[in-house]
Amino acid sequence: MDPLSALSVASGVIQIVDFSAKVISRTREIYLSADGALEENSFLEDATANLSELSTELTEEIRQTVWGFRSKGSGFGRKSADEQLIQLAKDSRMVATNLLEKLDRVKRKKDGGKRNALNQGIRSILEQKEVSGLADRLDQIRKQVDTALLLSLRKRIGEIPELRKETTSALEYEKKAELLASLQDNDWKPTQKGEMVEFSNSLILAVDMDVEQRFFNMILARLYFSDLPDRYEAIPKAHQNTCEWIFEDDPQQIESCEWDSFTKWLSGTDGDNLYWIAGKPGSGKSTLMKYLFNDSRTSAQLQTWAAGRPLIQAGFFFWNSGTVMQMSRMGLLRSILHSSLSNDKKTVMQIFNHRWQKFVAFGGGRQTFTWSELVQAFEALIAPSETPKTFFFVVDGLDEFDGDHKELVHLFLNAAEYPHVKACVASRPWLVFADSFEDRPCLLLERLTKKDIHHYVTSAFNNNKHYTRLSKLEPERASTLINGIADKAAGVFLWVHLVVLSLLEGLSNADRMSDLLARLEVLPPGLESLFDRLLSGLDPIYFKHACQLFRLVMARDRPLLLELWFADNEDHDSAMEAEIKTLSPDEVMDRLETMNRRLISRCKCFLEVESWHEDPSVGLSTHSYVRFIHRTAKDFLQSSDMWKTILNATGHDAFDPERHWANGFMGILKAVNTTSDAKWENFIWCIEYALMLENKLQSSFVDYLDEVSRAGMKNCEDYRTSKYVKRVGFDTIRRPPALQSFLDFAVWFNLVGYVRVKAKTASRDELLHATQFKGILWREQIEESWLAGKVMLTKAGFITDRSALKQVLSNSLQSKSSELRKEKWEKTKRRFFLKKVDASNTTSQETPKV
Structure with a gap:
């Protein structure tokens, strides 16, 4: 050794x-x-x-x-x-x-x-x-x-x-x-x-x-939380040759008060330690924040300000279309603390000393973080110390925070009072931010992106062979088209992106340059008007299907493309009758490509596949996610009038998104060969959606869960070993005995409705075996588990009332005991008497066996 x-x-x-x-x-x-x-x-x-x-x-x-x-x-x-x-x-x-x-x-x-x-x-x-x-x-x-x-x-x-x-x-x-x-x-x-x-x-x-x-x-x-990096990774990268101006100060713009120099702010020591980037919806704030957070020139300029002291950089990108942690103050501070402390054990021991003392004593200090504790830890992190450090925080989407925006404003304004802390924040130009940051260095993004828009449009068109041919024949009109787009955009990159896609569609139809200019002329300025125009141009049949897809993605943020293919089925019970048979890689790819084409043709860019849209050469895979193109697109669809239109188009309750997702995950469980983690996750999602429907319709989905059990036992080996629930976060719960049936699993996860129905036909031995699982998994033990990061668990009462389950098992076992006593008495009579005795005949004089 x-x-x-x-x-x-x-x-x-x-x-x-x-x-x-x-x-x-x-x-x-x-x-x-x-x-x-x-x-x-x-x-x-x-x-x-x-x-x-x-x-x-x-x-x-x-x-x-x-x-x-x-x-x-x-x-x-x-x-x-x-x-x-x-x-x-x-x-x-x-x-x-x-x-x-x-x-x-x-x-x-x-x-x-x-x-x-x-x-x-x-x-x-x-x-x-x-x-x-x-x-x-x-x-x-x-x-x-x-x-x-x-x-x-x-x-x-x-x-x-x-x-x-x-x-x-x-x-x-x-x-x-x-x-x-x-x-x-x-x-x-x-x-x-x-x-x-x-x-x-x-x-x-x-x-x-x-x-x-x-x-x-x-x-x-x-x-750490499981979806911590998701928003950052989902933000599109800056297009080539765009955003460079943030590091290349234009004297004319600065002198005309268009913006405050970002590079001078980074290296400056004048005490103005907070920089505000404001912009219209869709102007590209998140893309710019991701760009400057990653660029080496940011660190280089900060080194001048840091003056040889260690520099710690951390960022958080709020996302109101994401999970609770991605739009909450808890997610913000947990993310910043995790990034700042990942390589600093000494500081962790200091600022979490109260937990350390409990850990040394009896392994304690494992409780869930509270907001006040995180604030204290953050303040302790940035407070002056014997070993001076400098901190640079990037926080995007303050307007997407789901709480009191003033709370965030005060948090970072107070932090920026320290000479060794700088923060760059971005938001829409709401009054709460404008009033708070009015005396701070800032820029208004839509005033500075016209050149970037020109680069983007030129690049997009030059990659199209039809446009290249037309621009050679009519160079002046080609220039007029590009300038017209940049002027009409008013600095909103998302509007430009959608308009370019519309014009490229016209080029595929062999439009002339005059046709393209006419298309641009009729396209309305402003995102909401453009969204309305795009949807109203859909074929009525496509519009209905698009609305169904919108509702599916609204019900399940950021689904996988393959998950959406299985859920997008006209028969929401199709998976129940489907054969348990694994799809080949070619069959999986065929479904991915089909679903992607449906999104492109039906949804008019409201929905897109992450990464593939930016670079189709990346290709589609089982890890391809579907998202709304932007928060503004989702907000538009959820507006009162538009949502009524969507519900009318899909027949209101006649289309049930939860029923389709239940069917979809059943289909995945039966047909997709993937990792053990993914199989277990699909298995759990089937149960979750069954519980949602039971809660909504007040009817137990026993047949559905029986089929989930059958598919799980064949395709999901971890259904029996249950290795993913053995460890919960950093805690370990008592490992249960071996699962013999889905009834065991139902007791383990407190699925009262299912147990109540199945207990009627289960044998006493089956019930006794299942009872061993009662109480193994509690709500407090699973709140921060691997499962909690993947599955909602408590939305539909996944962990239900323990007393209700206990009562069901108790009543069932008493009933089975009564039946067992009766059965034993009948066996005794058959063995003891020569003939079967009618228990109701009290005058029977049968002769006992000797």
Whole structure:
């Protein structure tokens, strides 16, 4: 075993041993406490989560180490020092597993949070002799691990120089490096007790580094959310040769007060530390913000202002068409803190010290962040410190925030009061922002983009062979067309984009230059008028289909293109009868291309496929998402009059988007071969939509869920292993027994309606097996899980009332018990009497068997 692996295994063993000893000590303390003032509930939750996490990590270390032995052909039959270390690791893991089972029993006995129940649970543990055995075994393991590790390291002393650099720089285990270096003197041997103590102390320091790293990783995981990068990635990149002006100050424009120099602001030290970029809807604010956030010239100019101090850059792009986190203040600060702290363990330990103390004690500090805590962390991050840093924050779409806009304004104005903090923010020119930022450096985007629009239009037309031919024949009219578009756009890039697409469609019909100019003349200025014109020009049949697609995407923001193909089916029950058969790659691509063509022909650019629209050469894939072209397009469709038109076109309730999505995900589950993650996610979405419909229609979709079960058992192997629900965020919940049927799963996820119906025909044994899953998964345990990032879970009551499920199971089991007693009595009579006795005939005189 190489030294680094040996240290990792030993560190894992020591952490489990020390923590398990603390847990046993604390349970005694709880039991002896007379007033019950200790936080027993949080202790049990924290201890269970931490112990499970330690056990899981050590299991992985053992697996990798044993695999390394075997891959190198090492003998694994003799009791070498390495094998002793591995055996100690397995022993400690076994102790942890045993202790976890006991803690789990306590948690179940304390259901309802009653003090007496908790004490009874603790008593049941402490009175068992095996607990003393666990404590003794922990003590033995702790004594043996130092010696086993030392012997393992001494055998491979020559490998240390090669590992030292990697250990200190890449893995940042400085204490481990020091420990390894202390063994490089071949004459040193731990012959004296003091020398062994010195080695043990060095090992403890190395273990402490591991604990700090685990806490650091936990905090970053708590700050991160699954869709954090989605909005940034969805913003179109700036077109070639556009946005350059932001770094190339035009003296004439600056002198005429068109805008305040951005480059001078970046490098300036005059105290004006907030810059406001304002612009009309569709003027390209987000594209510009993404451009300047990424451009190396931004960092170069900031270095002048930073004056040699470390520079930390972080950004957030609000998105009111996205998830709750993408449009909330919580998402803003979690994103900024995550970006700012990703490579700064020391600062994390400082600003989250209150959590660190709980983590060191019993693995606590895992609770969900509150707004006040995030604000305090942000203020602590940017506050002046002994090690000065500079901060540059980019925040786009202040107007897309779903709360009080003044709150955001004050947050960044206060931050910008520090001389070492700069913030560049963007929004529509609403009064709340105009009043707050009136004395700050700023620019109004639509006044500065005419040249960019000219570049964009010229490039788009020059890539069309029909236009190239026409422009050579009529160069003056070609120039008039481009200038006319730029003038009529009034700085709104989205309007230009839609108009260019319309004119290119005319070119495909062999329009003349005069036809193109006539098209431009009749196209109205302003986005809303243009949107109305585009939709009114659709064929009536296409318009109905377009409205159905609008409703589908409204009901499920940013679906995958393949998901939309399955949902866009005239028969919303088609997947129920479909065969369980995996589509070939060619068949999948055919469906992707078909759906993309439908969007282009029906939706007139209101809906588009991300990335493909910007660069069709990228191609379509199962990872292609569908989105509204812009927030303004979605706002237009959701306006009162337009939404009435859409509902009328689709027959109101006659078209049910949830029913179509339920059908769509059933189709995907049956037909698409994808990753385990995606299969499990599709499986869960089927259940979610079934619950939405049950909640809306007050009718249980038992047949649908039965078919989901059948497809899941065949196509989704993780339906049985349930590996994605075993770990919830950084916490670990009790692993359930093996799933035997969908009834087990229904009890596990508290699907009361389904259980109520199926319990009537299920056997008592099936019900008893399913009852084992009751209470494994609670709402508070899944709020920040992998599933919560993917599935709504609680929108339709995914985690329903526990008492309702308990009552259903109780009533069903009582009923089954009655039936079982009756059945046993009939069997007894048949065995005991020569003839079958009619239980209603009390005068029967049958002769018993002898």
